[in-house]
Amino acid sequence: MTELVCLPDTAPIFVGGALAGRLSDPGCAERGPRAGVLPAPAAPSASTRDGAAPAAPRRDMPRERLRTVGAAALSDEELLAILLGFGLPGHDVFKVARTLLVRFGSLRAMLDAPHEEFEALRGIGPAKSSMLRAVTELARRALAQALDDKPLIDSPGAVEDYLRLLIGGRPHEVFVCLFLDARHRLIRSEESSRGSLTRMAVYPREIVRRALTLNAASLIVAHNHPSGAVQPSASDRRLTRVLRETLALVEVQLIDHLVIGTRETFSFARHGWT
Numbered sequence: 001m002t003e004l005v006c007l008p009d010t011a012p013i014f015v016g017g018a019l020a021g022r023l024s025d026p027g028c029a030e031r032g033p034r035a036g037v038l039p040a041p042a043a044p045s046a047s048t049r050d051g052a053a054p055a056a057p058r059r060d061m062p063r064e065r066l067r068t069v070g071a072a073a074l075s076d077e078e079l080l081a082i083l084l085g086f087g088l089p090g091h092d093v094f095k096v097a098r099t100l101l102v103r104f105g106s107l108r109a110m111l112d113a114p115h116e117e118f119e120a121l122r123g124i125g126p127a128k129s130s131m132l133r134a135v136t137e138l139a140r141r142a143l144a145q146a147l148d149d150k151p152l153i154d155s156p157g158a159v160e161d162y163l164r165l166l167i168g169g170r171p172h173e174v175f176v177c178l179f180l181d182a183r184h185r186l187i188r189s190e191e192s193s194r195g196s197l198t199r200m201a202v203y204p205r206e207i208v209r210r211a212l213t214l215n216a217a218s219l220i221v222a223h224n225h226p227s228g229a230v231q232p233s234a235s236d237r238r239l240t241r242v243l244r245e246t247l248a249l250v251e252v253q254l255i256d257h258l259v260i261g262t263r264e265t266f267s268f269a270r271h272g273w274t
Helices: 027-031 062-069 076-084 093-104 107-112 115-119 126-147 156-167 204-213 234-249
Strands: 003-005 012-015 018-022 174-180 186-194 199-201 218-224 253-260 265-267
Touching: 062 076, 076 093, 076 126, 093 107, 107 126, 115 126, 126 156, 156 174, 156 218, 156 253, 156 265, 174 204, 186 199, 186 204, 204 218, 204 234, 218 234, 234 253
Parallel strands: 003 199, 218 253
Antiparallel strands: 012 018, 174 186, 174 218, 253 265
């Protein structure tokens, strides 16, 4: 339990076993086939076979599968292989994708990992490491933009998704504040404190001061539990109580305090602030 302190037409044509000409040779059509030699029948296409459907793309053809069956039908490994493109020389891209998933245990943990951990793996160079980090940041920004110009109090699921991607996979504790205006729209998201695996100091006075500076009417606060468990500690409860009372003195409402795990979220407001 943690403790809180107050990303080609020129291919040869073989006829009856002999080389008759090339598609690009204009004389072929004029001369026609030699006497006694019949052209070899063309292989039937998928569209000319009786009732036959086109062959499904193989599992090692993820781009074709993406186009035919959709992204949701692909595995994490296939999606990651598409993202990585081609493996480095001597490294199969599917093997690289599997290595990443096994090494980090989950997509979120992989995308949250520092670039040094990516580059330390065989088959991942600086370019692929940068690409993976860019994907993570794009996802975070897309979720943040989904929160713009709409009351956050009406979008609790979007808020929790954003926070899980933002801090859910961090290896250390992070305390985040979402400052809101009078219509509960996001003014700014800020990291207020950062701690160790099990301990972090949070200063309510600094949070109140920042809320007044930003002219916030309310805020949502959140911190992560690197262990993954979201049950709040006694310190979490004490901090929540102090924050609510201190913010109320300056007429700023604390809408919720969320404890973010890798898969779950605990909401103090949904649990009656207990």
